[in-house]
Amino acid sequence: MKLAERIQDALMHAVVELDEPVLDLIQRAYAQEERKPAQAVLDAILKNLELAKETSLPMCQDTGLLLVFADVGRTCPLSLASIEASIMEGCETAVQQAYFRRSIVDEPVFDRTNTQNNLPPVIWWNLVEGSGLKIQILLKGFGSENCSSVRMLNPTGGKEAVVEAVRQIVQKAGGKPCPPIFVGVGLGGTMDRAAYLSKRALLRDVREANSDERYAALEQEILAAIQTLGIGSGGLGGSITALHVAIEQESTHIAGLPLAVSINCWADRKATIMWKEGEDA
Amino acid sequence: MHELNLPLTAEDIAGLSAYDQVLLTGTLYVGRDQVHSLLYERLLHNESLPVDLVGQAMYYMGPSPAPEGKVIGACGPTTSARMDRFSPLLLDHGLKVMIGKGPRSQDVVDAIKRNKAVYLQAFGGCGALYASTVKSSRIIAFEHLGPEALLLLEVVKFPAIVAIDSRQGSVFAY
Structure with a gap:
């Protein structure tokens, strides 16, 4: 071909059906979420995916x-x-x-x-x-893209500054980007390069963690920090706001720690x- | 679950509280960013509108194209916050129901209370699900805007959740 x-x-x-690992994360969220309104949102999402497949819409x-x-x-x-x-x-x-x-x-x-x-x-x-x-x-x-953001952090800020910046960006997004969301984080490079890396992070298979153990642990730490926000599916409150966090990192300047967050809706x-x-x- | 006919009556709206689930049947208008900007400008200049908004519902949505033999394409809600600038004036001119997704500004919350209106949240991204509730779709105005044109939809059992009720009860308290 x-x-x-x-x-x-x-x-x-891709426009009709989600990849199996992405669908699996949504199904697991539906099984785990205890708040009724958020459950209703996840139920609607799963029904919607079945209907899309049936109708090819x-x-x-x-x-x-x-x-x-x-x-x-x-x-x-x-x-x-x-x-x-x-x-x-x-x-x-x-x-x-x-x-x-x-x-x-x-x-x-x-x-x-x-x-x-x-x-x-x-x-x-x-x-x-x-x-x-x-x-x-x-x-x-673009509902989710409008919630994406770049921050130029202090080079000595370390992982605490990274976690806090992502937490703030996701908090500001609230229910707007169609949670549960996928979060791509770009670290390093320049302002524009960090933004590019945050998109590359969204490309990664959601079953895979960062190959550097320290960054893999940071992905988990960010995910946990996001879940404490309580935004939940559809922004209606709940324990699951994000389904996955992926970081891509690169070399950068001694004076900087560029950070970019790209948010993707559940329709990843x-x-x-x-x-x-x-x-x- | 509240099964309601559109347009909603004052009693219907008064009976709705945040987190209530609703199924709507009847007609609603569709408009998003550009339609809001255009209606707002006309109201500011005391010009007439292409539709009578009094008592009506507005759904923030721009559909994908209808495949052959279908009434409409995917048609889930878009983010409501972008309409916040325009909504208070529309509410003050009689609009009663807004349907979209995500939180609203304090100005909108105040205008909802002042006008005894209601803001409903549709299920974000659920384009195929909403297509199954649409029985007819007609362009009413601003056809040149393509997917952003002002439409009139006839819907049956259109699902949504009450996000901000007429007494300022809200699901966005996090």
């Missing part, structure tokens, strides 16, 4: 801005131009065939004219080892396409 078709298929699936009307991460092997035989063309074609066809909402406007301030095709996507290019290609696409809803929709040398392109 051509790369563009694989991208299209993955997107059409998008699970959420905000089918999101398409945020594409292309990890290209240094010896990948495909040209960046051909990869880009496949991404554009795959996105365009999926938007039409799976009835994505046209949610993109051409400029942010004045006329905000709708582009009518939900394009362009935002594409991030990244070089990695090997000859393959990995494309991951977040269908990024991701499409992943792996391409190997020798496959159709």
